[in-house]
Amino acid sequence: xxxxxxxxxxxxxxxxxxxxxxxxxxxxxxxxxxxxxxxxxxxxxxxxxxxxxxxxxxxxxxxxxxxxxxxxxxxxxxxxxxxxxxxxxxxxxxxxxxxxxxxxxxxxxxxxxxxxxxxxxxxxxxxxxxxxxxxxxxxxxxxxxxxxxxxxxxxxxxxxxxxxxxxxxxxxxxxxxxxxxxxxxxxxxxxxxxxxxxxxxxxxxxxxxxxxxxxxxxxxxxxxxxxxxxxxxxxxxxxxxxxxxxxxxxxxxxxxxxxxxxxxxxxxxxxxxxxxxxxxxxxxxxxxxxxxxxxxxxxxxxxxxxxxxxxxxxxxxxxxxxxxxxxxxxxxxxxxxxx
Amino acid sequence: xxxxxxxxxxxxxxxxxxxxxxxxxxxxxxxxxxxxxxxxxxxxxxxxxxxxxxxxxxxxxxxxxxxxxxxxxxxxxxxxxxxxxxxxxxxxxxxxxxxxxxxxxxxxxxxxxxxxxxxxxxxxxxxxxxxxxxxxxxxxxxxxxxxxxxxxxxxxxxxxxxxxxxxxxxxxxxxxxxxxxxxxxxxxxxxxxxxxxxxxxxxxxxxxxxxxxxxxxxxxxxxxxxxxxxxxxxxxxxxxxxxxxxxxxxxxxxxxxxxxxxxxxxxxxxxxxxxxxxxxxxxxxxxxxxxxxxxxxxxxxxxxxxxxxxxxxxxxxxxxxxxxxxxxxxxxxxxxxxx
DNA sequence: GTGAAAGCGCTAACAT
DNA sequence: ATGTTAGCGCTTTCAC
Numbered sequence: 001x002x003x004x005x006x007x008x009x010x011x012x013x014x015x016x017x018x019x020x021x022x023x024x025x026x027x028x029x030x031x032x033x034x035x036x037x038x039x040x041x042x043x044x045x046x047x048x049x050x051x052x053x054x055x056x057x058x059x060x061x062x063x064x065x066x067x068x069x070x071x072x073x074x075x076x077x078x079x080x081x082x083x084x085x086x087x088x089x090x091x092x093x094x095x096x097x098x099x100x101x102x103x104x105x106x107x108x109x110x111x112x113x114x115x116x117x118x119x120x121x122x123x124x125x126x127x128x129x130x131x132x133x134x135x136x137x138x139x140x141x142x143x144x145x146x147x148x149x150x151x152x153x154x155x156x157x158x159x160x161x162x163x164x165x166x167x168x169x170x171x172x173x174x175x176x177x178x179x180x181x182x183x184x185x186x187x188x189x190x191x192x193x194x195x196x197x198x199x200x201x202x203x204x205x206x207x208x209x210x211x212x213x214x215x216x217x218x219x220x221x222x223x224x225x226x227x228x229x230x231x232x233x234x235x236x237x238x239x240x241x242x243x244x245x246x247x248x249x250x251x252x253x254x255x256x257x258x259x260x261x262x263x264x265x266x267x268x269x270x271x272x273x274x275x276x277x278x279x280x281x282x283x284x285x286x287x288x289x290x291x292x293x294x295x296x297x298x299x300x301x302x303x304x305x306x307x308x309x310x311x312x313x314x315x316x317x318x319x320x321x322x323x324x325x326x327x328x329x330x331x332x333x334x335x336x337x338x339x
Numbered sequence: 340x341x342x343x344x345x346x347x348x349x350x351x352x353x354x355x356x357x358x359x360x361x362x363x364x365x366x367x368x369x370x371x372x373x374x375x376x377x378x379x380x381x382x383x384x385x386x387x388x389x390x391x392x393x394x395x396x397x398x399x400x401x402x403x404x405x406x407x408x409x410x411x412x413x414x415x416x417x418x419x420x421x422x423x424x425x426x427x428x429x430x431x432x433x434x435x436x437x438x439x440x441x442x443x444x445x446x447x448x449x450x451x452x453x454x455x456x457x458x459x460x461x462x463x464x465x466x467x468x469x470x471x472x473x474x475x476x477x478x479x480x481x482x483x484x485x486x487x488x489x490x491x492x493x494x495x496x497x498x499x500x501x502x503x504x505x506x507x508x509x510x511x512x513x514x515x516x517x518x519x520x521x522x523x524x525x526x527x528x529x530x531x532x533x534x535x536x537x538x539x540x541x542x543x544x545x546x547x548x549x550x551x552x553x554x555x556x557x558x559x560x561x562x563x564x565x566x567x568x569x570x571x572x573x574x575x576x577x578x579x580x581x582x583x584x585x586x587x588x589x590x591x592x593x594x595x596x597x598x599x600x601x602x603x604x605x606x607x608x609x610x611x612x613x614x615x616x617x618x619x620x621x622x623x624x625x626x627x628x629x630x631x632x633x634x635x636x637x638x639x640x641x642x643x644x645x646x647x648x649x650x651x652x653x654x655x656x657x658x659x660x661x662x663x664x665x666x667x668x669x670x671x672x673x674x675x676x677x678x
Numbered sequence: 679g680t681g682a683a684a685g686c687g688c689t690a691a692c693a694t
Numbered sequence: 695a696t697g698t699t700a701g702c703g704c705t706t707t708c709a710c
Contacts, residue, residue, distance in 0.1 A: 010463070010486065012687055023697045028689060035690085036695055058462040059401040060687035063702045068398060070441075070462070079619075080423030088417060088444045095451070100458050102409075103442035105427045112434070119439050123397040123409070124349075147349065223623040250619070257596075257625075280418075280589070284562040286596075351703055362681045367705060374706085375679055399703035402686045 011054040019052060020045045031056070062124065071307050072102040072120035073129040073153075074113060081278060082133050082296060086153055089300020090129060097308055099126070121146070127307035129153055149310030153303035154296070156197075156320055162310070163320045164302045166294035168198045171325030172205035175245050175273045175292050178327055180209075181336035184243035184271045187214065190229040190255060191247025192221035199247060202275070206245060221247070226254020234262060242270060243333070249274035249281040249291055256285045256332065267334040277328045287331035299323050350393040359387045370395070401463065410646050411441040411459035412468040412492075413452060420617060421472050421635060425492055428639020429468060436647055438465070460485070466646035468492050488649030492642035493635070495536075495659055501649070502659045503641045505633035507537050510664030511544035514584050514612045514631050517666055519548075520675035523582035523610045526553065529568040529594060530586025531560035538586060541614070545584060560586070565593020573601060581609060582672070588613035588620040588630055595624045595671065606673040616667045626670035638662050 017027040022045060029035040030045035062068040073090060077083040083105075091101050102125065104116035120128065127148050132155040152163035179187055189206045191199045203216045217232070219225035226246065233241055246252035252274030259266055266272055266287060274282060277293035302323065306316050329336070356366040361384060368374040369384035401407040412429060416422040422444075430440050441464065443455035459467065466487050471494035491502035518526055528545045530538045542555045556571070558564035565585065572580055585591035591613030598605055605611055605626055613621060616632035641662065645655050668675070 010687095013689095014687075024687090025689080025698075026696055029696085032689080038695060041695080055460050055463075057402070057687050059398045059407060060702085061689080062398040063396070063402055063687080063704090064689055066702080072439075073442075078423065078427060080419030084417065084419030084423060084444065087442060088446060091442070091444055092451075095454055095458065098458060098461075100411075100441045100443075100455075100462055102439045103426060103430070104439075105423065105430055107427060112431075115434055116430075116439075119434065119437060121394050122437075123439055250623070254623075284589070284593070349703095352705095353703075363704080364682075364706080365680055368680085371705080377679060380679080396703050399686085400705080402688090402703085403705055405686080 010057070011049075011052050012057070013054065015052060016045060016049045016054050020048045067126050067311065068124040069097075069099045070102060070123060070125050071099055071127040071129060071311070072104055072116070072123075072125045073131060074104045074106060074116060074120075075131040075133075076106050076108045076113075077131070077133045078105065078107050079133075082154060083131060085296040086131060086300035086303070089297035089302075090153070090304040091300075092297075093301050093304030094308060099308065099311075126311040127151065129303050129307055130157065131155060149307055151303045151306045151310070153299055159320075160318050162306045162316050162318055164299045164306070164323055165320060166198075166296075166299065167322035167324050168201040169205035170322070171275065171292045171294065172202040172245070173209055174325055174327045175275065176206050176209045178290065178329065178333060178336060179243045179245060179271055179273060182243075182267070182271060182334045183337065184267075184333070186239065186242040187245055188233060188241040188243070189214065189216045189245045189247070190226060190251055191216065191218060192225075192251065194218040202247060215241075219251075221250060223250050223254030223257070226251040226256075227258040228254075230255050230258035230262070234259075234264065240270070244270060244272045246272065246274050249276045249278045249289060252289050252291070252332075253281050253285050256287075256289065260286065266332050271333040273333055277326075282328070282330065285332065290330045290333045291328050293326040293328050295323055295326055349396070350388075350391050352393065352395070354391060355384060355388045355393050358391060359384045406465050406650065407463040408436075408438045409441060409462060409464045410438060410466040410468060410650070411443055411455070411462075411464045412470060413443045413445060413455060413459075414470040414472075415445050415447045415452075416470070416472045417444065417446050418472075421493065422470060424635035425470060425639035425642070428636035428641075429492070429643040430639075431636075432640050432643030433647060438647065438650075465650040466490065468642050468646060469496065470494060488646055490642045490645045490649070492638055498659075499657050501645045501655050501657050503638045503645070503662055504659060505635075505638065506661035506663050507540040508544035509661070510614065510631045510633065511541040511584070512548055513664055513666045514614065515545055515548045517629065517668065517672060517675060518582045518584060518610055518612060521582075521606070521610060521673045522676065523606075523672070525578065525581040526584055527572060527580040527582070528553065528555045528584045528586070529565060529590055530555065530557055531564075531590065533557040541586060554580075558590075560589060562589050562593030562596070565590040565595075566597040567593075569594050569597035569601070573598075573603065579609070583609060583611045585611065585613050588615045588617045588628060591628050591630070591671075592620050592624050595626075595628065599625065605671050610672040612672055616665075621667070621669065624671065629669045629672045630667050632665045632667050634662055634665055 013027050017024045027045050029037050030042040075083045106113040128150045131153045157163045207214045217229050274289045274291035277291040282289040282291045309316050352366050356363045366384050368376050369381040414422045445452040467489045470492045496502040546553045556568050613628045613630035616630040621628040621630045648655050
């Protein structure tokens, strides 16, 4: 039983005003630095507000201003390895602006996605960030005509919206150029499922740089496929590849393990480069894996800045923004001649 | 330029009332099934509400009811592999109750944690879930006396609060018993840093089951340490272990790789079991790794249920709740005699 | 069965 | 420089 029920009640601006012996509006002005106010009064009000632990009620503010200072981020990623870095970026940017982020993991379940969306709209979120780990995944149709700004991160939205995605082509180029700079020739590209848009985009960039007929092996995004690919490539006694550009770090890990099993030295006999720069994987292969980082946090930050601007009513040029990838050289490619 | 600015305005209950030709309070009653109301009127109001796309404004509701139907989850996990499954669990439970979740990644930065906390309090969250990936990490002191319920997930809060953590001792027992059931003896425990509470708890349970002097090798939570441990264990020509109980799947992966390098067969010569059931790792080792799953989603769900109850004013017995781990047998231990 | 009115906590015109 | 007042969208007595 509480001795005084009011002790646990949240402090309102009324409490502040009463305690400071001023009117509510003066208190409000003092706290928000609006209107004309006596410096002394302002300080007193502020001191008292702090003393009694006053926190402005966001609901009331939101009701008044029409903005809730919240955005939702809808994601299908169960696993988190892609989403969390992005969310961290988003959150970082929005935090400064006093905007909080609702995380809505849909686990690829449209029903969940829908429920979350409803909940977000009820909470009057100012904006939405839509994230999908598979670029070929369609955003829920309900997203089509919403009264609030929507930004796509790591997923390509319709042309009239703002999207931020990794620049897969540039990333692939980075990988291939690095292999070339390290003196490797006869590059083969071992990548994931053919029906992934990114797999194609990367393969295309790779071919543009190497040769239109350069070998691309589509398979799965797994270590197992990496190992299998090595079996296929190194089984016969034809000419062997000098370098393997892998579509993911997991594939690269499988590749490196299989090469090791065959006593083929990396990078001396064959160079390997990955894609994702997933540190738990890339740092633990033997040798540590050079890889392409998709700068997920930057994507998150950019997406955050975009919703923020949109929420403020500013206009942001629509379209797909491709964020440059970054080469992270470790030891699996040897040394580059230059830069 | 909008032809009609009102077209983009959010629909209010007033719009519904006007369109239905009833008063605001009747509309409210119709929508919420409160008060006495003519069935026909109710249906009409509801139909119209749906037609014009009315969504009740959560801010207004919150202002009235004192509850915001939001909770915050504060986490230090940058990486996501632990937090996302938990958050998914939390979210799943809260979604049904119409409560949304603010995700606050602090990246281990106390300043960020503090800012997030402020933002959450300003938004009048009904409750808080505190999550840390390292059990030895202190929650921010600001958490000490807050006017709202706080639940700890994957982190042990003070005794007067509600916490949900994996039952590490039971998990370790599960692992050891499985190894024994598969007929393995001379078990060694290769685990992570000695200053992690969990490492100790697991080691203790292991020793209680095997022998008080059973060998425990503390090191790091990395593959590299797993490989190193194998070097140490199998280098000389003393008696070799028959099974390795590893403190994490990453360690186990290092162990398996090193054993493979030494042409020691798993599980025939040496059995290996991991901890975490981190699928990307456990499913890709050769052979696939048997492991202990910490049921993170369940932890999240339980934590979600707890905040929910607390927010409703119900009482939840305080203290540490240890959630049972689950054995996930794959191929690295052989076959158990029984069960 | 329905409507009028008060009020949740706050801000912003408008008086004073 | 400060106070008064209206009102954001909604729920909830309480009249009718």
